[in-house]
Amino acid sequence: MAKIALALAARGTDEEAFKAWGTRAVGAPNTKQWGSGKELLTHMVNASNGGGNCIERLYIFSHAWPYIPGGNRGGVKLGGVDVAGFYSQPSLYDDTDARYINDFAQLVQEGKITFCSTCKVIFTGCRVASSQFPVEFLHVSGCQVIASNGSSHPKPGTPPGDQTGQWLSTAGGWTEQQAKQNENHYVGWINYSLTSTGEVNEKRLGEEIKIW
Template sequence: MAKVQLALAARGKDEGAFKAWGSRAVGKNNTKQWGSGKELLQHLVDATNGGENCIEKLYVFSHAWPYDPDGNRGGVKLGGVNISGFYSYPLTYDHRDARYIKDLRRLIKNGDIRFCDRCKVIFTGCRVASSKFPEEFIRLSRCKLIASNGSSHPDPGNPPGDETGVWFSTAGGWEEQQAEKNDGHYVGWIEYEMDSSGDIYEKELGKNISLW
């Protein structure tokens, strides 16, 4: 069985940057664009190729969520109107091409999507970790998963994180800065891992990590 490394780059605002980051992470040929949750999941189906392959490493380059002290809906979205992404659960006005964790569950159960026994998934969108989405995803994929609990972006240094793969996750605005300062709100990267008994453990990785 072939082990596949894949990057999925969201269309819309910043799609050029998303594609470039995917190419640096896994190569141009292994970087695919997605314009809806339907297309995102189809790329995972295509990568699995009828069960001949398994997904060993997956990057999802996308937009995600602004800071909300109560957390967010969970999932990832395109650069633009937030109605057709890949989410934890449906809302009334979602586009018909939006997809959800329940759709991923069905595709994995049917063998249409397969992750390798030792796999890793990286979501780069802002505050993907500020929801139950990472835990929902890892229970289905059983992959180690990394996501941001703050405002995520490449290191602006010289050379920049666009090239080196060093990314930051920090407080993105005054309200979030105050939550970090006064309430101990964590704004860095989080690594999720599930053990053989199904327990999920979270590890705080700090504000900067190397993605590739």
């Protein structure tokens, strides 16, 4: 079984940046653009090649969420109108091409999406960790999952983080800055993994990590 590294880059606003980051992370042939949750899952199915391959590393470059006290809906979305992404649960106005954790779980259970026994998934969208979505993805895939609990972006510098792979997750606005200062709200990266007994282990990685 061949081990695959795959990057899925969202279309819409910032799609050229997402595509470029995917190319730097895994190479152009293994970087695919997605315009809906349906297409995102289809790329995972195609990469798995009927069980002939397993996904060892998966990057999902996308937009996600503004700061919402108490957390967000959960999932990842395209640049633009938020109706056709990949989410925890359905919402009333979702497009018919939106997809959900249950759809993902069914494809994994059927063997249409296969992950390697040791695998890592990185979500680069802002505040993906401000929901149960990373834990849900972890339980389905069995992979280590890394996600941001703040405003995520490549680190500025010379050379910049979108070349070196250094990424930040920080407080993105006044309300979030106040929550960080006054309520000890964590805005960095979180690593999710399963213990030997199947429990979820969450490890705070800080506000700067290297993702490729």
